[in-house]
Every structure is written in C-alpha cells, then in structure tokens.
Amino acid sequence: MLNLQSLSEIQAEFAEALRNPAAAIPAGIVGPDGGPAPKRFSIYRNNVLVALGNSLAGAFPAVKRIVGEDFFKVMARTYVLESPPTSPVLMDYGKTFPAFIARFEPASSLPYLADVARIERQWRESYHAADAVPLPSTALAEVPEAELADVTFRLHPSLRLSKSSFPAVTIWRMNASDVPTSAVDFAIGEDALIVRPDAEVEVRVVPPGGTAFVEALASGESLGSAAALGQSSDERFDLGGNIAGLIGAGAFVEIRRGLEQVPQ
Amino acid sequence: MSQQSTMPLQSTKPDAIPARVGVGLKPEHYDAILTERPDVGWFEVHAENYMGAGGPPHRYLTAIREQYPLSLHGVGLSIGAARPLDRDHLKRLKALNERYQPGLFSEHLAWSTHDSVFFSDLLPLPYDEESVRRVADHVDEVQDTVGRRMLLENPSTYVAFAESTIGEIEFLTEVATRTGCGLLLDVNNVHVSCTNQRWNAIDYLDRFPMQHVGEIHMAGYAPSKDDHGDPLLIDAHDRPADPVVVELYDHALSRCGPIPTLVEWDNDVPDWPTLFAEARRVESVLTRARRDEDAELAVAV
Numbered sequence: 001m002l003n004l005q006s007l008s009e010i011q012a013e014f015a016e017a018l019r020n021p022a023a024a025i026p027a028g029i030v031g032p033d034g035g036p037a038p039k040r041f042s043i044y045r046n047n048v049l050v051a052l053g054n055s056l057a058g059a060f061p062a063v064k065r066i067v068g069e070d071f072f073k074v075m076a077r078t079y080v081l082e083s084p085p086t087s088p089v090l091m092d093y094g095k096t097f098p099a100f101i102a103r104f105e106p107a108s109s110l111p112y113l114a115d116v117a118r119i120e121r122q123w124r125e126s127y128h129a130a131d132a133v134p135l136p137s138t139a140l141a142e143v144p145e146a147e148l149a150d151v152t153f154r155l156h157p158s159l160r161l162s163k164s165s166f167p168a169v170t171i172w173r174m175n176a177s178d179v180p181t182s183a184v185d186f187a188i189g190e191d192a193l194i195v196r197p198d199a200e201v202e203v204r205v206v207p208p209g210g211t212a213f214v215e216a217l218a219s220g221e222s223l224g225s226a227a228a229l230g231q232s233s234d235e236r237f238d239l240g241g242n243i244a245g246l247i248g249a250g251a252f253v254e255i256r257r258g259l260e261q262v263p264q
Numbered sequence: 265m266s267q268q269s270t271m272p273l274q275s276t277k278p279d280a281i282p283a284r285v286g287v288g289l290k291p292e293h294y295d296a297i298l299t300e301r302p303d304v305g306w307f308e309v310h311a312e313n314y315m316g317a318g319g320p321p322h323r324y325l326t327a328i329r330e331q332y333p334l335s336l337h338g339v340g341l342s343i344g345a346a347r348p349l350d351r352d353h354l355k356r357l358k359a360l361n362e363r364y365q366p367g368l369f370s371e372h373l374a375w376s377t378h379d380s381v382f383f384s385d386l387l388p389l390p391y392d393e394e395s396v397r398r399v400a401d402h403v404d405e406v407q408d409t410v411g412r413r414m415l416l417e418n419p420s421t422y423v424a425f426a427e428s429t430i431g432e433i434e435f436l437t438e439v440a441t442r443t444g445c446g447l448l449l450d451v452n453n454v455h456v457s458c459t460n461q462r463w464n465a466i467d468y469l470d471r472f473p474m475q476h477v478g479e480i481h482m483a484g485y486a487p488s489k490d491d492h493g494d495p496l497l498i499d500a501h502d503r504p505a506d507p508v509v510v511e512l513y514d515h516a517l518s519r520c521g522p523i524p525t526l527v528e529w530d531n532d533v534p535d536w537p538t539l540f541a542e543a544r545r546v547e548s549v550l551t552r553a554r555r556d557e558d559a560e561l562a563v564a565v
Contacts, residue, residue, distance in 0.1 A: 127316075
C-alpha cells in the first residue's frame with residue numbers, strides 16, 4: 001500500500017496531470033478520507049488556467065475587448081496549455097502569444113488581431129524597460145552639418161517597433177481606451193513606434209519608411225546609411241520629418257559622433 | 265561620481281515592520297496611497313511584480329517605500345520543489361532585497377515550477393523526511409544567497425498525499441528549527457486547510473510554534489464542495505476575511521501577542537476606501553490584543 005515514490009516522481013506526475021487534462025490524477029493524491037479526490041485535484045488544474053489566463057488578460061486588454069471575454073478565455077487557455085510560462089516573472093509571459101493568435105484558426109476572421117497583440121506585447125515591454133533620460137530637442141543642432149551623416153544613436157531602452165499591414169495602431173487605440181470609434185480604412189497599414197520617455201508609454205504611427213530607418217539606427221547604422229535604408233524601403237521617406245518625430249518622441253538617449261563612435 | 269543615483273539607496277533604511285496591520289500593495293491604489301498617505305502600518309508587495317528593469321512599478325514602490333516600511337513576499341521561488349532552486353530568480357530576489365531593504369522577506373511552503381514550467385499556483389507537497397530535508401536545504405540556500413532571514417508561510421491545501429508521514433506543523437517546526445527561518449502564519453490558510461483536511465483549526469493554532477512567527481496573513485476564501493459534496497474552501501483572496509478567520513486570528517494573537525499582520529486582497533481588488541476599511545477592521549482586533557498584553561504586563565510588573 002505504501003508508495004515509495006520520490007518527491008521528484010510525485011511532482012513529475014502532479015505536473016503532468018496539471019498540464020494534460022487527459023492524464024490520470026496521481027494515485028497518491030487523496031482526500032481526508034484517504035480515498036481518491038479528483039474534484040479536489042481539479043482545483044489545482046483550474047487555478048493554473050485561471051491564474052495564467054488572467055495574466056494574459058491583463059497584458060492584452062485590447063485583444064480581449066475585441067474578441068470578448070469568453071472567446072479570449074478559450075484562446076488564452078489553449079495558449080497556456082501549449083506554451084506555459086518558463087519563468088515566475090509573469091510580466092515576461094506572452095511573448096509568443098501574438099504569433100499564436102496569428103495561427104489560431106478560430107480568430108482567422110480577424111486578421112489584424114495578432115498585430116494588435118504585438119502592439120500590446122511591445123507596450124508591456126516598454127512599460128517595464130530600463131529608465132533613461134531622452135535627449136533634448138536641441139541635441140542634434142549641436143552637431144556640425146558635415147558630421148551629421150556619420151553620427152550614430154543610442155535609442156531609448158523602452159523603444160519598440162511593431163509592424164502591421166493593417167491599421168493596427170488605430171484599432172489598438174480604439175480598444176485600449178475609450179476614444180470614440182470611427183470608420184477605419186483597412187487599406188492603410190500602420191507600423192507602431194512605442195516608447196516610454198518618462199512615466200507614460202506612448203504609441204505613435206510610424207511615417208513611411210520610418211520602421212526601416214529606426215531598425216537601422218537601432219542596429220548601430222549611421223544616420224546617413226539608415227536614411228538610405230529608409231529611402232529604399234519607401235520612396236515617400238522624409239528624413240527631416242522622421243528625425244523630428246523621433247526626437248519629439250524621446251527616442252534618442254545619446255548621439256555618438258564620428259570620433260567617439262564605439263567600435264562595431 | 266553619480267551622487268544622484270546613490271542617494272536614495274543610502275537614505276533607505278531597513279525599517280522594521282511594526283506590530284500593526286499592513287496592506288498588500290496593488291497598482292490600483294498607488295495614487296490614492298501617495299495622495300492620502302493613509303495611516304497604514306506598512307505595505308507588502310509580491311516580489312515578482314517588481315522584477316522589471318525600470319518603469320512606473322519601481323517609481324511608485326520607491327515613493328511608497330520612502331513613506332512606509334515594506335515587506336517583500338515572493339510567490340514564485342518554488343521552495344518545495346524537488347528540483348534545484350532557480351539561481352536567476354534567487355539573484356533577482358537578492359537584488360530586490362538590496363534595493364528596497366524590506367523589513368520582512370517571506371516565501372511559501374509550496375512548489376510552482378517543474379521541468380522549467382511555471383504553474384503560477386502554490387502547489388502542495390507530501391510531508392516526509394525527504395521533503396523536510398529538501399525544503400530545509402532550499403531555505404538555507406535562500407537565506408545564504410539573499411543574506412537575511414526569511415519567513416516560510418503555511419500553505420492552503422485541497423488534497424493530501426498518501427505518502428505523507430508527518431504532520432504539517434511538525435514539518436514547519438522542523439524546517440524552522442533546522443534553518444533558523446521564521447514562519448509566516450496565514451490564518452486564512454489555517455482555516456482553509458483545516459476545513460479541507462478535516463483538522464481542528466483551534467488545535468492547529470494551539471500547536472503552531474508561535475515563537476517562530478514573524479508575520480500573520482489575513483484574507484478571504486471562497487466556499488465550494490469536494491468530491492462528496494462536503495465543504496471545501498478555496499484560498500481566493502477576493503473578499504474580506506471571514507468572521508471565523510477573524511476569531512481564529514484573535515485566538516492566535518492570544519498565543520503569540522501582537523504581530524505584524526497583512527490584509528491580502530489580490531483578486532476582485534476593491535477601491536482603496538474599501539480595502540482601508542478592511543485593514544482598520546483587522547487592526548481593531550490587533551489593537552485589542554495589544555491592550556490585553558499591556559494589561560498583563562502591567563499586572564506582572
């Protein structure tokens with residue numbers, strides 16, 4: 001009668017039964033009468049799904065609002081069973097939820113949903129990112145014009161980009177706050193620039209070519225070569241407008257001029 | 265030298281947690297607390313919610329820490345797991361302890377991680393010599409790494425293990441004795457577990473090693489039914505403490521004297537006035553216990 005399983009074996013069985021609803025409940029799990037207690041064990045199964053589902057609901061409020069509470073619950077539970085967290089720091093959980101949504105068949109009638117989820121994921125990362133003081137708007141004016149093409153930037157640690165061929169920023173904004181809904185032009189794609197210059201995370205629509213430009217700057221390209229990449233990604237690319245927008249957003253924390261440039 | 269960045273750390277003292285009622289800090293209440301400066305003895309946070317690199321959570325906690333003593337309560341270390349502790353997580357706990365200098369630091373007698381999967385629930389473990397040894401080793405490792413004494417919280421449980429060979433109180437006493445850790449007595453967990461395991465809660469409290477208790481938790485539970493239709497209580501933290509739990513608290517205080525007591529309300533979080541009123545209600549019990557103790561001391565003198 002006495003089962004000589006090790007602690008490790010007991011927990012392996014317990015964990016398997018939590019992760020797999022079809023798995024048998026471990027034999028050693030009993031009620032106060034010493035008999036089997038499947039209903040008692042199911043509390044733990046339920047707790048896990050509810051806790052992790054709530055964590056996702058907190059991190060993806062606009063997605064939840066778009067699909068409704070019941071649909072979100074099913075989608076979140078499916079994801080939790082497929083991709084449970086691997087860290088107790090739950091602010092990091094859900095990195096792959098947008099990609100999961102993109103292939104979650106029941107949500108296929110909302111092709112923009114994964115892009116809204118990407119914005120929310122990046123919003124959360126930006127919210128918890130390291131603090132840094134953005135450069136003042138005058139900083140670039142101090143660089144001699146002849147050196148401008150060679151400067152590189154250190155971007156704000158909270159800066160994130162999120163691409164979409166749908167008007168994802170507009171849809172996100174309508175569902176993340178109580179701004180009045182309006183007609184949405186689904187032909188317009190909106191990439192998002194997400195940055196938290198101080199306490200508030202701010203989300204902006206990136207102008208044409210801006211995503212390639214910022215990605216290039218983030219990877220350490222000089223202003224000149226980043227501008228060329230922005231130009232080649234979209235012929236409407238406007239260098240002055242992009243730079244002004246980024247400075248206004250608090251996207252830069254440091255300018256590195258040619259001589260002080262860090263080795264690549 | 266960056267004086268600005270080192271100043272706040274130096275001015276933060278590890279304020280002792282007073283024998284008063286504290287409140288579990290929720291982001292919903294940051295602004296109300298900083299604006300109203302309510303007369304609350306201290307605040308407690310879940311460590312895992314402050315493990316980001318920066319951002320508003322740290323700003324608010326820093327501002328609140330400047331006004332109130334703070335207790336740090338971990339919910340994800342998985343001390344009861346057979347597997348080794350997560351070293352990265354231990355480092356994060358150590359860093360938070362160093363940054364905020366909390367007056368108390370606690371974790372749970374439970375496990376929550378297996379094979380790298382984090383279940384986000386406080387799972388039960390069998391009580392026997394192997395698990396005592398494992399938990400004591402882990403508590404030793406926590407205290408060595410973080411560099412301070414921790415409190416270990418009694419669990420709320422819904423099932424038992426056929427493998428268990430010793431009782432919960434014997435288990436907790438043994439771990440405290442071997443490691444020198446303190447205990448966190450969650451009175452709601454006592455009521456939940458005693459109901460669910462068909463133990464007597466008064467007897468449980470009378471046998472609890474009060475000399476090790478450094479903190480008490482109070483919370484609300486949700487009633488449910490077990491496999492036979494008999495009462496089963498869920499540790500829900502979604503409502504005020506039940507009157508039965510308040511009576512048990514009173515009984516516990518009669519044994520251990522006034523102890524820092526936390527009001528936990530983690531789900532269906534109410535507005536600040538409601539939570540503050542719950543804290544005042546529990547504080548009235550604590551205040552009475554303190555008066556009784558003072559009276560006894562006066563008689564003894």
